[in-house]
Amino acid sequence: MAATDLDLPLDVRLMAVATRALVALFAALAVGVIGLWAVRHPAWSVQSVLVQGDVVHQNAVSIRSQLAAPLRNALASGFLALDLRQVQRLFESVPWVRKAVVQREFPNRLRVTIEEHQPVAWWGAAGGGHLVNHLGEVFEATPDELEGLPELSGPEHQSAQVWALFQPLKAEFARHQLVLLKLQLNERGGWRAELEGGAVVELGRGTPEALQARVARFIGSLGQIQQRYPGPLQYADLRYPNGYALRVRGVTTLVEAPNTPPKTR
Structure with a gap:
């Protein structure tokens, strides 16, 4: 009859439990590292930002020029890890912009819809x-x-x-x-x-x-x-x-x- 875990000495059973825990931990870490690598892979970087909306006092070119540095920093996290709320706040900080709606468009584009103050x-x-x-x-x-x-x-x-x-x-x-x-x-x-x-x-x-x-x-x-x-x-x-x-x-x-x-x- 095969021996069960209960038939093994206590130290052996503890070692087996520790081994399984370490394996699970390493597996989780590996998944996390792989996931982070995949999210930040250049293939998932934001390639373009489309700015649209019924605007009079602003346009896509002027908005991009005003937000060049902070927007570049925000987009550095990659397409999947990007904080859309952060990007929204950036666009809404521009004069005349009342509201901005930011959406991901796969595989690598952002669409920003601007509403101006009237x-x-x-x-x-x-x-x-x-x-x-x-x-x-x-x-x-x-x-x-x-x-x-x-x-x-x-x-x-x-x-x-x-x-x-x-x-x-x-x-x-x-x-x-x-x-x-x-x-x-x-x-x-x-x-x-x-x-x-x-x-x-x-x-x-x-x-x-x-x-x-x-x-x-x-x-x-x-x-x-x-x-x-x-x-x-x-x-x-x-x-x-x-x-x-x-x-x-x-x-x-x-x-x-x-x-x-x-x-x-």
Whole structure:
């Protein structure tokens, strides 16, 4: 009858266990080394990076030139071991690039799809290098031939709120052929608008719906007021509960307003 492992002396059994463990360890190491060699083999190096997307302010050549050194370092790990998130962050660090989607294409190419910021307004003074995109996000970019954009300002974390309110207010002012150029939100939650020609409109505080209704009432009666006072509009204060204060060139009037002006908010 053949002897089982239990029939062998203890030291022999321990030696057999150790031998099997070492064999398994060496086998695992060998697989790892072979796998690492295969992953880093020149056959699996990235041969090309295709950059595409609906871009206006950037192109594949300029992006590659800006990312030449860091991209070369990132691609050195090889096609299979490449960290796609690292490459994505590199492309998204380029001015005007809002989002980059990086995909492997076998056997050795990367495809990068770029989404650019779509500027809709300046954040702060025009030409200052901070812009707002169509989603209300603030981004930095070197200003180029951007003309006719409005100026928005306020706490940066509320940029989306400022852009969201600007759009309906612009439409309301346009009903009376007034062009909204600037919209400001101060730290206390008060809103101020500036129109083409320099007229300032104090909107006060409130929900977006309340502010829109306030402007709609003002625009609805402005035509009749200007028939009586035909000078150019210079200032309007809509913070009164039942009316507004109005100043045109050479004339200041209160319409359905209390005797004392409201406190500045």
